[in-house]
Amino acid sequence: MEEQPTPGRVGFFTDTSICIGCKACEVACKEWNALPEDGLAFTGMSYDNTVSLGADTWRHVAFVEQRRPLGHQEPGVGDMDFRWLMASDVCKHCTQAACLDVCPTGSLFRTEYGTVVVQEDVCNGCGYCVPACPFGVIGKRETTGTAAKCTMCYDRLGAGQEPACAKTCPTDSIQFGDLEELRDRAARRLEQVREAGVASARLYGHDSGDGVGGTGAFFLLLDEPEVYGLPPDPVVTTRDLPSMWRHAGAAALALLAGVAAAAFARRGS
Amino acid sequence: MSQTDVRLDGSPGLRTDREATPGSAGARRERPIPPGAARERVVEPTPDSYYGLPILNEPTWQAHDIAGYLFLGGLAGASSALAAAAELTGRPALARAAKVGALGALGGSLYALIHDLGRPARFLNMLRVFKVTSPMSVGTWILSAYGPQAGCAAATDLTGRFPRLGRAATVGAGVAGSAVATYTAALICDTAVPTWHEGYREMPFLFAGSAMSAAGGLGMLAAPPAEAGPARRAALLGAVAECAAATRMERRLGPLAEPLQRSRLLKAGEALALAGAVAGITLGRRSRIAAAAAGAALLAGSACTRFGIFRAGMESANDPGHTVQPQRRRLALKRKESA
Numbered sequence: 133m134e135e136q137p138t139p140g141r142v143g144f145f146t147d148t149s150i151c152i153g154c155k156a157c158e159v160a161c162k163e164w165n166a167l168p169e170d171g172l173a174f175t176g177m178s179y180d181n182t183v184s185l186g187a188d189t190w191r192h193v194a195f196v197e198q199r200r201p202l203g204h205q206e207p208g209v210g211d212m213d214f215r216w217l218m219a220s221d222v223c224k225h226c227t228q229a230a231c232l233d234v235c236p237t238g239s240l241f242r243t244e245y246g247t248v249v250v251q252e253d254v255c256n257g258c259g260y261c262v263p264a265c266p267f268g269v270i271g272k273r274e275t276t277g278t279a280a281k282c283t284m285c286y287d288r289l290g291a292g293q294e295p296a297c298a299k300t301c302p303t304d305s306i307q308f309g310d311l312e313e314l315r316d317r318a319a320r321r322l323e324q325v326r327e328a329g330v331a332s333a334r335l336y337g338h339d340s341g342d343g344v345g346g347t348g349a350f351f352l353l354l355d356e357p358e359v360y361g362l363p364p365d366p367v368v369t370t371r372d373l374p375s376m377w378r379h380a381g382a383a384a385l386a387l388l389a390g391v392a393a394a395a396f397a398r399r400g401s
Numbered sequence: 402m403s404q405t406d407v408r409l410d411g412s413p414g415l416r417t418d419r420e421a422t423p424g425s426a427g428a429r430r431e432r433p434i435p436p437g438a439a440r441e442r443v444v445e446p447t448p449d450s451y452y453g454l455p456i457l458n459e460p461t462w463q464a465h466d467i468a469g470y471l472f473l474g475g476l477a478g479a480s481s482a483l484a485a486a487a488e489l490t491g492r493p494a495l496a497r498a499a500k501v502g503a504l505g506a507l508g509g510s511l512y513a514l515i516h517d518l519g520r521p522a523r524f525l526n527m528l529r530v531f532k533v534t535s536p537m538s539v540g541t542w543i544l545s546a547y548g549p550q551a552g553c554a555a556a557t558d559l560t561g562r563f564p565r566l567g568r569a570a571t572v573g574a575g576v577a578g579s580a581v582a583t584y585t586a587a588l589i590c591d592t593a594v595p596t597w598h599e600g601y602r603e604m605p606f607l608f609a610g611s612a613m614s615a616a617g618g619l620g621m622l623a624a625p626p627a628e629a630g631p632a633r634r635a636a637l638l639g640a641v642a643e644c645a646a647a648t649r650m651e652r653r654l655g656p657l658a659e660p661l662q663r664s665r666l667l668k669a670g671e672a673l674a675l676a677g678a679v680a681g682i683t684l685g686r687r688s689r690i691a692a693a694a695a696g697a698a699l700l701a702g703s704a705c706t707r708f709g710i711f712r713a714g715m716e717s718a719n720d721p722g723h724t725v726q727p728q729r730r731r732l733a734l735k736r737k738e739s740a
């Protein structure tokens with residue numbers, strides 16, 4: 133239920149075709165935002181240690197191993213086709229953000245940059261934003277009891293700096309900038325990657341006509357979104373809320389009518 | 402905004418690293434096909450998610466708090482409606498039982514709601530804003546309107562003071578109570594949890610029915626059978642409405658109904674509600690003991706139903722297939738339509 137993207141809206145374009153899986157973004161994010169350690173384990177999921185986004189993981193690098201070729205590449209592993217997909221996931225900063233819509237305290241708000249940020253000192257930890265997010269991004273931090281997610285380094289933006297993850301990304305897989313400009317760049321890049329033989333390349337989150345009104349952080353993916361743990365067609369849950377209110381209102385009236393019928397019915401039954 | 406364009410060679414004319422093309426390292430060599438067998442390319446189906454992990458983050462709500470609140474809030478709201486009806490039709494004992502019951506259930510609701518917060522001391526932050534996009538915000542304001550009236554109704558009834566104020570509060574609490582008992586459906590449906598979200602058409606009616614049967618059960622349990630007629634009939638209406646809504650929801654949801662269908666709690670809830678309602682309207686008219694037993698069964702049934710719905714949502718949130726498959730079908734349909 134948001135306005136159109138503001139002219140000053142910024143975003144991330146995460147081009148997974150050049151991600152090398154170094155996790156510098158994860159480290160830079162943790163360091164800059166002083167995020168607590170949240171488990172450092174061998175997961176058995178390729179080189180992934182962080183598993184998924186949550187209250188204390190605001191950048192998550194996914195590693196997908198597939199027995200499929202990547203473009204014309206010769207994988208060099210005998211007779212087997214092989215490709216290794218890596219992608220740095222992050223809060224999408226949706227144009228229509230469900231977390232922001234459902235927040236009952238006003239803790240979540242839309243910044244002047246078009247991003248969505250939690251005010252930690254206002255959040256009372258009701259947890260409503262957690263199941264509202266169609267991407268499974270935001271989480272509730274056990275230690276503080278409040279919700280937490282990527283702020284797109286709100287503090288750095290104010291100082292004219294780019295977010296820590298984009299700053300540190302050694303291959304420019306994470307690109308930060310004006311959202312419209314990034315979308316143009318992504319469209320050109322998609323053509324380039326497809327011409328190079330990767331027919332499965334596609335953009336994700338760039339379309340302002342999608343179920344969340346387009347995302348502020350969008351991606352170039354080399355396979356279906358669900359392969360990376362992204363929902364293929366996310367919809368902001370509040371799109372159906374007007375109808376939900378109508379149904380709830382009808383049910384409330386039905387309850388009153390039912391109770392009245394039960395009480396005013398002929399005595400003795 | 403700044404872009405990283407510092408390069409060691411310093412020449413801007415060169416292609417930047419971010420234009421490196423994947424999978425373009427030379428022409429692909431054709432591999433010899435092993436003699437005898439034509440090499441099959443194994444095309445694995447696209448998995449539902451990344452290593453089978455859920456797409457959504459699981460709700461952080463605790464079952465005893467939030468499912469408990471769904472039950473207690475429904476009980477409180479519908480009891481207030483029943484109290485108003487009983488008062489207006491001259492059944493003071495039933496009205497008193499329902500008013501006191503509603504106040505008790507409201508107290509439990511508020512405890513559960515505040516207990517579930519990560520920062521309980523900040524519960525008043527809910528009153529900073531009114532947001533129609535947030536059922537929790539709307540619910541906070543509904544409870545703020547309902548609570549004082551329910552309290553006033555019970556207090557004036559018990560003390561016998563300010564009868565006219567008491568009657569106004571009773572009617573007010575009854576009307577607001579209908580909202581308390583049903584907004585919780587919008588609360589859980591307005592999430593990305595597939596089974597909850599997609600069930601939003603029937604959920605309010607299921608909740609209203611479950612609330613009515615619980616309030617009827619409480620009335621049967623606490624009021625003399627001579628006055629408990631409305632409670633018995635409300636319980637029956639509620640139990641039937643609840644079961645009808647649940648059946649319709651399961652039919653409409655298709656694969657998303659699986660967690661509902663395999664839920665023992667939901668089966669127990671429906672069975673208890675129907676058995677309690679039928680026993681109440683037959684045996685409960687004469688026997689106080691039978692009425693009390695039927696009332697207890699109705700209350701237990703409503704609690705089972707709410708916990709069952711809650712658990713089903715948790716299972717749905719943790720199942721990546723629930724999130725991905727309907728979205729895939731929707732996309733396929735869209736592509737078909739646009740083609």
